[in-house]
Amino acid sequence: xxGVSQNPRHKITKRGQNVTFRCDPISEHNRLYWYRQTxxxxxxxxxYFQNEAQLxxxxxxxxxxxxxxxxxxxxxxxIQRTEQGDSAMYLCASSLGRGGTYNSPLxxxxxxxxxVT
Amino acid sequence: AQTVTQSQPEMSVQEAETVTLSCTYDTSESxxxxxxxxxxxxxxxILVIRQEAYKQQNATENRFSVNFQKAxxxxxxxxxxxxxxxxxxxxxxxxxxxxxxxxxxxGTRLTIIP
Numbered sequence: 001x002x003g004v005s006q007n008p009r010h011k012i013t014k015r016g017q018n019v020t021f022r023c024d025p026i027s028e029h030n031r032l033y034w035y036r037q038t039x040x041x042x043x044x045x046x047x048y049f050q051n052e053a054q055l056x057x058x059x060x061x062x063x064x065x066x067x068x069x070x071x072x073x074x075x076x077x078x079i080q081r082t083e084q085g086d087s088a089m090y091l092c093a094s095s096l097g098r099g100g101t102y103n104s105p106l107x108x109x110x111x112x113x114x115x116v117t
Numbered sequence: 118a119q120t121v122t123q124s125q126p127e128m129s130v131q132e133a134e135t136v137t138l139s140c141t142y143d144t145s146e147s148x149x150x151x152x153x154x155x156x157x158x159x160x161x162x163i164l165v166i167r168q169e170a171y172k173q174q175n176a177t178e179n180r181f182s183v184n185f186q187k188a189x190x191x192x193x194x195x196x197x198x199x200x201x202x203x204x205x206x207x208x209x210x211x212x213x214x215x216x217x218x219x220x221x222x223x224g225t226r227l228t229i230i231p
Contacts, residue, residue, distance in 0.1 A: 004161070031217070042121070042208050042221030043162075056217060091162070101212045101219065102150040102169060108162040 002026070004109035006092050012115045013082055020078045021112045025094030032075050033106060034067055035091040036060065043091055049075060050097060082116045089113050119144045121211050123222035130199045131230050137184075138194045138225045140209030148214035151185065151192045156224070157205040165207070168192065196227075204229045 005024040013019050025032050030051050035043035046065070047057045051072035061067075064082075069075040079086055090113075093106040120143045130136035142151070153165040168176045168185050175183050180200075184193045196203055209222040 033217070035219075040223065042210070042223050043219070044221070045218040048217050058218070093162075100150075100215065101217055102167060105152075105164045105167065106219070110159075110161045 004092055004094050004107050006090075006109035006112050008112055009110065010113045010115075012117065015082055015084060015116055017082055018078065018080045019082060019114060020076055021090055021092075021114075022074060022076050023092030023094075023109060024074045025092070026107055029094035029096055029107070030072065031095045031097035031104070032069055033093040033095075034075070034077055035093065037089040037091055037111070038087075046077075079114075082114075084116045087114055087116045119146070119149075119211050119213065119220045121209050121220050121222035123207075123209055123225050125225045126223070127226045127228070129228040129230055130196075132199055132201060134199055135195060135197045136199055136227065138196075138207050138209075138227065140192045140194070140222055142190050142192065142209070142211050144190070144211065144213070146213045150212050150214070151183075152210040152212075152219070153181070153183070153192075153194045154208045154210060154221075155203075155205045156208065157202075162208070166194065199229050201229050201231065203227060 033048040034046040037043040049069040064080045067077045089111040091111045093108045095104040122141045149170045151168045156162040166178045180197045206224045208224045210219045
C-alpha cells in the first residue's frame with residue numbers, strides 16, 4: 001500500500017491559464033474522489049468515479065472543470081481558464097468501494113495546492 | 118441539505134490530558150454515518166473514528182472515543198491521554214446512507230502543549 005499519490009504538490013499559475021492535476025489511487029481501489037479545500041474550510045465534494053465511470057458531479061464543478069479516469073486507474077482534474085477563486089487545495093481520495101463509504105473509508109492523498117495569480 | 122458545524126476553530130490541551138471536540142449536524146435523513154478525520158500539518162487526512170447512526174453504542178478506537186447523541190444531532194470526539202502527535206486539524210464529516218458524498222465541517226485546530 002503506497003498510498004494515494006497526487007502531483008504536482010504545488011502549482012502556481014496565472015489567471016486564464018489551464019492546469020491539470022493527477023491522482024494515482026491505491027492500486028486495488030475502484031472508487032476515486034476529488035474534493036476541494038479552501039483556507040479555513042473543510043473539504044468540499046467535487047466528483048467521484050467508480051472505475052472509469054464518473055457517477056456524480058457537484059454543482060461546484062463548473063464547465064471549466066473536467067475530470068477523467070481512463071481505464072479506471074489514475075485520474076486527472078483539469079481546470080480551464082483559471083480564476084483567482086480556483087485557488088485551493090485539491091484533494092484526491094480512493095476507496096475499495098465495498099459497502100459504501102462507511103465500510104470502505106476514504107484514503108486521501110496529500111493534495112495539490114493551486115495558487116492563481 | 119445536510120450541514121456539519123464545528124463551533125471551536127481552535128482548541129489546546131496539555132499533553133496527557135483529555136480534550137473534547139464538538140460537532141453538530143443537521144439532516145432529515147434517518148440513516149447515516151459520521152466520521153472524524155485528522156489532518157496533520159502538510160500531511161494527508163486520515164480517518165480517526167466512525168459511527169453508524171443506528172447504533173446507540175458509542176464508537177471507540179484506542180484513545181479516541183465519541184459521544185453520539187442522535188436526538189441532539191451531536192457527535193463529539195474525546196481524545197484521552199493527549200500526545201504531541203495528536204496535533205492536527207480535526208474534521209467532523211457526515212454521509213447519508215447510500216450516498217458517496219462526505220459533508221465536512223470547518224475543522225478544529227488542536228494544539229498539544231508539552
